[in-house]
Amino acid sequence: MRTNSTRRLLGAVATACVLAIGATACGSSDPATDGGTEKDVASALQKGGKVTVWAWEPTLKKVAADFEKKYPKVDIELVNAGTGDKQYTALQNAIAAGSGAPDVAQIEYYALGQFAIGKSVEDLSGYGAAAYDKTFTPGPWNAVKDDKSVYALPMDSGPMALFYNKKVFDKHGLEIPTTWDEYVEAARTLHKADPKVFITNDTGDAGATTSLIWQAGGRPYKTKDTDVSINFGDAGTKTYTNTWQKLLDEDLVAPISSWSDEWYKGLADGSIATLAIGAWMPANFTSGVSSASGDWRVAPLPQWTKGDTSSAENGGSSLAVPKAAKNKELAYAFIKYATTGAGASARVAEGAFPATKADLESKAFLETPFPYFDGQKANKIFADSAANVGTGWSYLPYQVYANSVFNDTVGKAYVSSTPLGKGLEDWQKKTAKYGSDQGFNVGK
Template sequence: MTNRPRRAPRRTGLACVLALCLATALTACGSSDDGGDDGGGPADVTAALEKGGTIKVWAWEPTLKQVAKDFEDEHPKVKVKLVNAGTNKDEYTALQNAISAGSGVPDVAQIEYYALGQFTLTESLTDLAGFGADKLGDTYSPGPWNAVSSSDGIHALPMDSGPMALFYNKDVFDKHHIAVPRTWDEYVAAARKLHKADPEVYITSDTGDPGLTTSLIWQAGGRPYTVDGTEVSIDFSDQGSATYTRTWQKLIDDKLLAPTVGWSDEWYKGLSDGKIATLPIGAWMPANLMSGAPKGKGSWRVAPLPQWKPGKPVSAENGGSALAVPTKSGNKALAYAFVQYANAGKGVKTRVHDGAFPATKATLESKEFLNRRYPYFGGQKANVIFSKAAADVPDDWSYLPFQVYANSVFNDAVGTAYTSGTPLDKGLADWRKASVKYGKEQGFTIE
């Protein structure tokens, strides 16, 4: 599961490779004339399993270790070499470098949804439709499937998902007689009441997080990115972005956000002792709370994400990743067999049992999943809320094909709103300017 902050690589190396791919008419980077099979259908997968062989899988997701073992047990002729080539940015840099060099490319790679674009644009990932992946659309919840599919094909299979919910410290809210917020306006009001009652308590922490920002804009109806090949539009002046900035600006202006860097020891301490009272975040968060803030056991609960306006509930994805087959894989059919097993077959149950959050609708709707009680959350059936959130994610969101780079410079622009009084909408405008400049330098046409 994707349960760490999603930081992106800086321009050095990775951006230059992307520029080189674009400069060489894109398709050269996606060439598959390296001796690997180009696929053909389910029959090729069956034949590959019967023949056997070794596949190399690059992934940092811990539950894949058991999945790989089970896959090998079921197919004795197959060997899965599972390699942790680094988390998110480190793996992407290594993968891009291997693709550019034409050697050392894995057969399967874990790639987060927001980063898929930089690899699909350069045709570096195999279209899995030829193996039958185009028949799996109804298998997954809307957000993850939208992230891996396009008119150009199926670029990966969803591995997990991050539908958003509100994690909150019930003890803190009860102590100060504050109701759990159902809207973002109520959230701001609750933030004021909490901080007034105890100046050491904050509604949440945020020092500038591109994932949180874009997810809340997504939930608010904003669609700042449109992508059609190398033609890109970036516009943070839409209504959804404005809705987000107006509300979040109040939290910044009134100093209601803990100035604590996410995923730090101080952050976990704040979650443990109740100084940070809520987290609007992806459904993969429970395992992190259990391990990072064990003293919070019994105090925390889960509620639906606050809404921008009452009515039909809307959520958004925050995090999540997929397994893809690079075009330079030497054994695409066998690689797909593993991807399908892990993300749509028997491996799903194994991964969920070991702590992953599913992207498959059957699991999200199963009684076993929905009836699971979390001792950390006071015995609450939190998956009921997560499953509903997954179904409430609009499926028309797009990331930039260079989102990895854009996220890496987020704090240079939007981060100033948290430190130097720059208005949040001005920070987003500066972020757009930096993204546009970079995109044009890489050969994109940007409105």
């Protein structure tokens, strides 16, 4: 759930920046500072200097050390300014103050739009970033660009898969569900056999909900400059709500919040039997559910239509260069290194899940056994999922705010008789009003 600091952040972004789109917007309006070239980047590396990186992702420590070894004149300073919203608040405050902004900032995909439309981050096309359109998998690449601009380079990705407790499934004679209808039947069988066992947990999560709508073919958000449309009445959304409502109506979902102590306990003791979540989850099983090592496995995400192979992204972040950065050319050189080639491979070796096709397709990556999953080569499933992420998805340019009011609207479906579809309708109205109040042209 998002905090009040998120709301202040979005208010600052929208009020200061949105109405200026197409003119100077936020950030510098001096063409001389609005992006360099590949030649400028090469010259900057020869000259050297300091690059300040705000990020919480731990594998960047290895990347920074390798980069400094390759370019001895460059000093990379990693700063953890807080995760997610905390960093975004600090970043926006620095931008508004005109001082203190980093040269590189880690920004999650769902949050990037607010900085892009506010002209707070560099368009990296001039540096050559557009040439990487075939380097990254579709989901992350689509999240960092629009028709003409590239606002960041993808650092990782979260193609979805189904994590399931094989020990529990074997005990109750269940087959792995290949469709969501089969998933509902498995939920019924489990809960009937043991009322203490649930197919999954859910108390209302914006990221999980939108990811499953994405997989179902829903495209509720469309954005072009300041024109925004929000429509949770489309066919894909209805496909999702029709199925998920059955799980809620029949009390087949554990009313437990993800990442809580109770959640970890449920994963460990088998009372939560599956998770549909991003490919970054294995490390969390290893560190947080160590007692269940060997019990869990990975399977492809169930499909809304039998025989399909569609997937979606759940999580992931990028590296961007703020407009207020002092060393933009060096900053781009670093994010290029960190997200492609040797830098990306080094991060994968440290446990990150890649957004680069080359790493996803490498034999070493695909053949990596996961001891936690009893030696299963789960990366093959994750890689297939990444290749089948549905195209055309976009977030709102104020998605951070939208997510912050999810539990005030859709969340009611988990604690009252409010239908899930009605909750999404209320979410749509609330986020549409907010967008209109901030100067967006909001339609349906």
